[in-house]
Amino acid sequence: MEENIKLNKMKVIETIDLNVHYKDVHALKNVTMSMNKLSITALMGPSGCGKSTYLRALNRMNDLIEGCKVSGQVLIEGDNAYARDIHVDDLRKKVGMVFQKPNPFPMSIFENVAYGLRVNGVRDKKFIHEQVEKAIHQAALWDEVKDFLKKSAMDLSGGQQQRLCIARALVIEPSVLLMDEPTSALDPISSAKIEELMFDLKKNYTIVIVTHNIQQAARISDNTAFFYIGELIELGTTKEIFTNPKNERTQNYITGRFG
């Protein structure tokens, strides 16, 4: 039993026989995999392969989709995310998320980041200031925005907005950061900045990233999972997957023969 707990701590995220149905569509089939602490795992595969569905199952954003049914287990730091006594709000505080399109709130830069603290009932102004500053630093945005924290976040560029969204997710100190194609709406320079940022974030967070960009997966991730039509086809270290894939479909995908 004790050993089991230790094992789960190593594995920050673990899914066992995870199935997701959207009404009649079986979107995710028996996915069993795990992510180690302080690693970056890239989920790749052609559109509709289930990689985003998998990501959203980890912080239960799928709950928002009508007709979505999840079965199997999702363990976050050993706790079942779908257990009855788990509050979904508490789960999402542990498992942060960054979306495809930058979506800062129409508030000031400061308030965007402070939001996560405020909804958690934090009132201490000094603490909020410290945490906000720390999070913006962590998102490598501080130097660009420190003089106009009161300005609207809507005035930032797309790449800055996305880093602000990362800061917003980091401020409540989650243990896991989910990123759903975080650079696909950005220009190459902004994308490079985000990728660079992810290396720094790896020191403190376990990251799972969905990406359409095969090169990106190869550049930034420690482990890579290849999904195809709702199934996990192959999971391994990124090096393995890209140099010596075991499955033919994985090989075909990374060499650009389909998808």
Added chain:
Amino acid sequence: MFWVFRVLSLSVVAVLFIILAFIFIKGFKVLSWDFITQSPTEGMTSGGIYPAIIGTLWLIAGSMVFAFPIGVLAGIYNHEYAAWKPLKVFIRIMTNNLAGVPSIVFGLFGMSLFVNKLGFGDSILAGSLTLGLLALPVVIRTTEESLAAVDNSFRRASLALGATKWQTTSRVVFPIAFPNILTGLILSIGRVSGETAPILFTVAAYFLPKLPSGIFDQVMALPYHLYVLATSGIDVEKSRPIAYGTALVLIMIVLIMNLLANVLRNYFGRKYKVK
């Protein structure tokens, strides 16, 4: 072919312009400081319309107090919370039906419920409740539509931060929708302030130069005063200029409300700007 559309569309503008010009030309002669600050005299053939202006302002404020909180909360429930589709559809259809009820029916309903059954008598309270009911469907629909215009990505972002549904709705979604909701609210009041039938049996006084001292008093009101002057005054011919002046004041109040709606919308729109 396209010029037909253009002509039809411009003719609508023309109709509005003609109405406004007609009332302005006929009404502005009687307009004066005394007209809006004095009571009617000599059987309403001279003097001002001060009590009717005050009465209408009371009714606007009263109906706002009832219709806004109820309508906005109902709209938030319908759009953000109601999960069971049939219930949602049912509420929506019923809200639309409520909007289609003729205003005279609201008047009769208000008389039998508020005036008689609940014993409020002919009073500002009864009139405001009746007008509030009339505004309710508009307020609910405006709220729902404004909430629907808020991009779902904001909701997702907030929920993903561990915010509860209520925190998401009250701190993110509602502020973004607020400028539009506000505009709808003020426009609905603009409509309500010109209604005659609902106040006919619930609050409006034929002639009452005294100002109300509380919500259980009767008042004069601009639309009803206009009706009285035009049809059943002591000397209809002699009151006619005053009737046009009353119409002009009523239209100006509605116009000012609409301008206010725009100013407020711009102010809050800039505060919660979404690009």
